[in-house]
Amino acid sequence: MSQELxxxxxxxxxxxxxxxxxxxxxxxxxxxxxxxxxxxxxTGFLTACGAERTATLNATIAPLAQRLQxxxxxxxxxxxxxxxxxxxxxxIVARAAAPRVAASGYSAQGTLGHHxxxxxxxxxxxx
Numbered sequence: 001m002s003q004e005l006x007x008x009x010x011x012x013x014x015x016x017x018x019x020x021x022x023x024x025x026x027x028x029x030x031x032x033x034x035x036x037x038x039x040x041x042x043t044g045f046l047t048a049c050g051a052e053r054t055a056t057l058n059a060t061i062a063p064l065a066q067r068l069q070x071x072x073x074x075x076x077x078x079x080x081x082x083x084x085x086x087x088x089x090x091x092i093v094a095r096a097a098a099p100r101v102a103a104s105g106y107s108a109q110g111t112l113g114h115h116x117x118x119x120x121x122x123x124x125x126x127x
Contacts, residue, residue: 008048009064012041016071023078026085 015038022031 005048008045009068012045013067013071015041016075020074020078023082028082
């Protein structure tokens with residue numbers, strides 16, 4: 001195994017581990033800010049894999065390959081959880097922001113019907 005492949009695999013594993021820490025803490029802004037680093041690490045790893053001429057794993061790369069497998073599975077699970085949590089938060093905000101329609105009844109003028117809807121407003125949030 002080439003040192004380039006080993007270094008690329010270690011960089012990818014370290015990058016995934018760091019992102020997993022952020023995702024475990026549901027620190028989505030920090031996890032999102034790691035995207036470029038993760039893309040570079042994946043590209044470097046794929047490039048190194050393409051340059052590798054041998055198809056066998058030796059004792060040096062086998063534990064690293066197992067670590068990458070484990071970290072990528074954990075990363076996928078944590079990303080799915082983060083997306084689900086974010087979806088629930090968006091749903092809560094959307095329901096809270098939805099205008100409430102008053103029940104039918106008599107208006108101030110004595111007519112029967114729906115009361116006027118509240119004025120619309122906008123929400124803005126930054127991650």
